[in-house]
Amino acid sequence: MTVIVSPGGAIDPGAAPARSTRATLRRNFWRGVWRVLRRKPSRMAGVVIVAVFALMGVAGPLLYPAQLPRDDNALYAAPSLAHPFGTDFEGTDVLALVITGARYVLLTGLATAVITVALGTLIGLVAGFHRGRWDTLLMRLTDMNLAIPGLPLLLVLSTVWKFESPLEMGLVLGILGWGGIARAVRSQTLSLRERGFIEAARGLGLPTRHIIGRELLPSMAPYIAMNMLIAVTGAVYAQVGLFFLGVLPFESNNWGVMLNLAVFNGGALTTPAALPYLLAPLIAILLLTLGIVLIVDAMDEIFNPRLREE
Amino acid sequence: MTAHTAARHPAARDIEARDIAAPGVRIRDLTVVYKTPSGELPAVRGVDLTLAPGTITGVVGESGSGKSTLALSLLNAVQPPGRIAAGTVEIDGLGDVLTLRGEDLRRARGSQVGYVFQAAQNSLNPLKTIGKQLLDLGRSHDVADLRALVRDAKDLLARMGMDGARVLDSYQHELSGGMRQRVGIMLALALNAKVVVLDEPTTALDMITQATILRIIREVHEERGLTTLVITHDVGAVAEVADSLAVMYGGRVVEHGPVTEVLGDAHHPYTQGLIRAIPRLTGDLSLARALPGRPPTLGTLPTQGCVFRERCERRLEVCETDEPMAVNRDGRTVACHATDRHLTLVKRKEFV
Numbered sequence: 001m002t003v004i005v006s007p008g009g010a011i012d013p014g015a016a017p018a019r020s021t022r023a024t025l026r027r028n029f030w031r032g033v034w035r036v037l038r039r040k041p042s043r044m045a046g047v048v049i050v051a052v053f054a055l056m057g058v059a060g061p062l063l064y065p066a067q068l069p070r071d072d073n074a075l076y077a078a079p080s081l082a083h084p085f086g087t088d089f090e091g092t093d094v095l096a097l098v099i100t101g102a103r104y105v106l107l108t109g110l111a112t113a114v115i116t117v118a119l120g121t122l123i124g125l126v127a128g129f130h131r132g133r134w135d136t137l138l139m140r141l142t143d144m145n146l147a148i149p150g151l152p153l154l155l156v157l158s159t160v161w162k163f164e165s166p167l168e169m170g171l172v173l174g175i176l177g178w179g180g181i182a183r184a185v186r187s188q189t190l191s192l193r194e195r196g197f198i199e200a201a202r203g204l205g206l207p208t209r210h211i212i213g214r215e216l217l218p219s220m221a222p223y224i225a226m227n228m229l230i231a232v233t234g235a236v237y238a239q240v241g242l243f244f245l246g247v248l249p250f251e252s253n254n255w256g257v258m259l260n261l262a263v264f265n266g267g268a269l270t271t272p273a274a275l276p277y278l279l280a281p282l283i284a285i286l287l288l289t290l291g292i293v294l295i296v297d298a299m300d301e302i303f304n305p306r307l308r309e310e
Numbered sequence: 311m312t313a314h315t316a317a318r319h320p321a322a323r324d325i326e327a328r329d330i331a332a333p334g335v336r337i338r339d340l341t342v343v344y345k346t347p348s349g350e351l352p353a354v355r356g357v358d359l360t361l362a363p364g365t366i367t368g369v370v371g372e373s374g375s376g377k378s379t380l381a382l383s384l385l386n387a388v389q390p391p392g393r394i395a396a397g398t399v400e401i402d403g404l405g406d407v408l409t410l411r412g413e414d415l416r417r418a419r420g421s422q423v424g425y426v427f428q429a430a431q432n433s434l435n436p437l438k439t440i441g442k443q444l445l446d447l448g449r450s451h452d453v454a455d456l457r458a459l460v461r462d463a464k465d466l467l468a469r470m471g472m473d474g475a476r477v478l479d480s481y482q483h484e485l486s487g488g489m490r491q492r493v494g495i496m497l498a499l500a501l502n503a504k505v506v507v508l509d510e511p512t513t514a515l516d517m518i519t520q521a522t523i524l525r526i527i528r529e530v531h532e533e534r535g536l537t538t539l540v541i542t543h544d545v546g547a548v549a550e551v552a553d554s555l556a557v558m559y560g561g562r563v564v565e566h567g568p569v570t571e572v573l574g575d576a577h578h579p580y581t582q583g584l585i586r587a588i589p590r591l592t593g594d595l596s597l598a599r600a601l602p603g604r605p606p607t608l609g610t611l612p613t614q615g616c617v618f619r620e621r622c623e624r625r626l627e628v629c630e631t632d633e634p635m636a637v638n639r640d641g642r643t644v645a646c647h648a649t650d651r652h653l654t655l656v657k658r659k660e661f662v
Contacts, residue, residue: 132390200433203385204497205419206450214446218437305437305481 032308036301046294053288057106060099068092068100076266076273086276088258089266094280101253102284104166105236111170112177112235117228120178121217124185129193129212139186145179150238158247173235181227188220222303229292229299236285255281332364332535333402333504335384340397342379342388344608351608353379353392355561358636361505363402366531366538368552368569370545370584372605376561377541378428381507384539385419386410401505421451424498426491428509428541433494434482440493441478444500451501459500466496469533470526488519492526499530506531509541524550545588549573557581560606560617567642577644579622616647624648 037043071077071091079086085094127138153176163169192198193216201211217224242248243256246264258281266274301307337359343350354376361367371377382388384399386407399407404422407415419425427433435443441460448459464474470492482490491511498506511527512520528551531538542548548555549569556566557580565578576582580601589598603621611617619629628647636645 196427196429196432197435200425200427200494200497201435203387203419203425203427204447205416205421206446207416210446210450215435303437306483 032305033302036298036308039301040297042294043298046291046297049287049291050295053102053106053284053291056099056102058103060102064096064100068096076277078273079276085280088277089261089274094258094277097253097258098255098280098284101255101258101281104169104254105239105256106232107166108170108173108239109232109235111167112173112238113228113231115171115174116177116181116231117224119174120181120227121185121220121224123178123182125189125212125216127182128186128189129208129216131190135186138182142179142182142186145176146183148176150176151241154238154242155247158242162249169239170235173238177231177234181224181231184227185220185224188223189216192216192219218303222299225303226296226299229296233289233292236288240281240285255284331402332537333404334363335361335402335505335537335539336398336400337361337380337383338398338400340380340383340399341395342376342383343393343395345391345393346608348609350393350395351611352395353561353608354383357397357558357561357563359556359563359566361537361539362554363537364535365553366528366540366551368540368542368548368555369558370542370548370555371558372543374605374607375558377543377558378509379561380558381425381509381539381541383408384505384507385423385425386415387419387425403504417451420447420498420503421501422503422505424501424503424506426494426498426506426508426511429514432490434490436482439479439481440485444478444497447497447500453501462502463496463500466499466530467492469530470496471522488515488522491515491519491523495523495526495530499534502534504535505537505539507539507541510543511540512542512544512547520547521550527551545573545584557584560611562617562645563636563643564618564645565643566636571640571642577639577642577649578618578646579624579648580618583621618646622648 037047069092071087074083074087074091075089077083077087077091083093083095085098087093088097123138123142127135127142150173154172157172161168161172163172198211198215201215206215240254240256240259243254244259244263246260248256259278262268262274262278262281266277268274268278337357340354340357340359341352342354343352357376357380359367359380369377369380379388379392382392383394383397384401384407386394386399388394394408397408401407401423404410404418407418407423410418434440438446444460444463445456448456453459460478463478467474467477472489472492477485477489477493482493485493495508495511498508508527512523515523524547527538527540530536531551540548540552552569554567555569555572556563557572557578558564559580565572565576565581572581573585576585583601586599587601589595601621606612606617612619614633615631616622616625616629616634619625622629626647632647634645634647636643
């Protein structure tokens with residue numbers, strides 16, 4: 001039998017299923033993420049650090065009784081096996097304080113990041129894509145947001161608002177902080193909307209919602225994800241700072257409260273006894289920042305298919 | 311194999327059956343202005359152009375002559391600060407595109423009028439595979455049978471000499487410039503658009519790829535019964551594919567006629583100049599003479615009289631004051647005082 005192999009033979013329908021299965025595997029997003037993370041050990045370290053903190057936030061307070069045990073015989077005890085970071089002025093284990101305090105800090109950070117990024121991205125996208133009147137209006141709003149002095153406002157707010165819930169704190173920090181991201185996203189949008197593929201999408205009759213959500217947004221995803229992670233660290237600094245300054249009541253366990261007590265009550269800057277009490281929350285903040293920065297390093301490669309491939 | 315071939319054939323016949331009537335396109339008195347600090351300046355002014363059903367029309371002209379703006383008007387896609395100030399663009403089966411708004415306009419794009427963009431090799435989303443983009447296109451036009459769409463796309467790609475499955479599974483960076491250009495053509499045709507606009511389809515491609523693309527345009531055009539508009543500044547490319555040729559200068563169509571006649575016996579001094587400027591393959595390179603002067607920009611365009619007069623060697627006094635009318639003579643449209651000097655005034659009419 002003569003088999004005529006036409007040029008169309010390459011797209012023999014029988015061969016298609018096998019091909020596309022392999023293709024789906026190759027395109028699997030999470031496999032790409034895994035490969036990118038594995039490429040540098042530092043990224044894995046970042047993921048591990050952030051995962052440990054996340055675990056602390058979720059499970060930390062469950063590991064200890066609601067009222068942490070005190071040991072009156074061991075005030076400001078030096079680091080030991082039982083108390084790796086020593087104890088505080090009441091004889092409470094510092095490590096336990098750091099672990100139980102993580103939830104408030106991380107929840108605030110997360111809430112702030114989500115609000116900042118959601119508001120900033122939305123406003124930046126709309127302003128940049130539609131330009132004209134909307135742009136002017138939204139950017140003046142952004143200017144106003146940027147002009148609000150955050151710390152003084154928080155100081156004033158704290159006199160009337162106790163910020164008992166981390167979400168309240170996150171809401172306020174988020175509403176104060178979206179300006180920068182909105183501006184940055186707008187400028188990215190302005191540049192991207194002139195690119196060929198956006199013009200082509202418009203010419204092929206794709207709806208505007210699709211163009212903004214599915215064509216523009218993914219191109220900015222690494223940038224936005226990066227900003228989101230950095231917003232977490234920003235929020236951590238801001239709230240820890242507020243608690244450290246003592247402008248917020250010490251009703252909840254918090255790293256900032258620890259810092260405040262260590263410095264102003266324990267005299268950690270003058271006597272070495274309270275030093276571990278001061279260092280523990282500092283190291284926690286430092287590690288969290290480090291973990292996030294290490295992950296940010298992988299963002300661009302995760303979202304760019306060109307870099308994601310082997 | 312035999313079974314597959316047999317199975318594919320009826321589908322191929324279906325495509326042919328669908329494609330009997332190519333639509334005609336009639337552009338009438340089209341004016342597109344751009345808002346600038348010195349007021350609204352016309353990039354396209356009073357253009358009449360008819361694309362006969364089932365033909366390929368080439369539009370040539372220097373940069374800034376309004377070619378791309380004209381092409382975008384066919385989609386009613388002129389972006390601010392541009393604005394279509396006047397005129398109509400009628401497409402058979404669609405009506406006046408310029409009156410379409412919102413959802414109707416969006417649906418017309420892609421499904422009725424396919425557009426291959428200038429530098430189509432850059433008009434693919436770098437973050438998505440071609441197949442994903444094809445599906446996006448299908449979904450936003452409510453294509454019921456996405457499998458059929460993919461199958462059609464694969465056939466089209468195979469038609470253009472590529473392995474459809476592989477291409478659909480690729481990101482744009484995994485394809486060469488010529489392949490991307492063909493993918494752009496595929497996306498413009500995937501929804502079975504009958505009017506296809508190609509904006510500089512061969513720019514920035516090497517000679518071999520250019521020739522391939524031109525051949526593909528010609529073949530697909532005939533196979534699918536399209537009405538095609540090819541925008542280019544490459545007279546050689548246009549001579550290869552087009553049936554009729556429109557020459558634009560300063561936002562006007564100065565000459566329009568069958569491609570062999572326009573190139574073989576140009577009437578308008580600008581067309582003559584363009585042809586003289588083409589370097590020959592054989593003979594002395596210095597025989598190619600550049601047009602004197604520089605192409606007008608929106609700002610330097612004369613507001614009255616002939617737009618070409620400053621670079622024209624056959625300038626007359628009347629050129630300073632009166633804009634030449636497009637007159638139809640021997641089946642061609644020419645807008646020039648010098649060429650119709652000896653004729654009695656002919657009724658304004660354009661080549662069809």
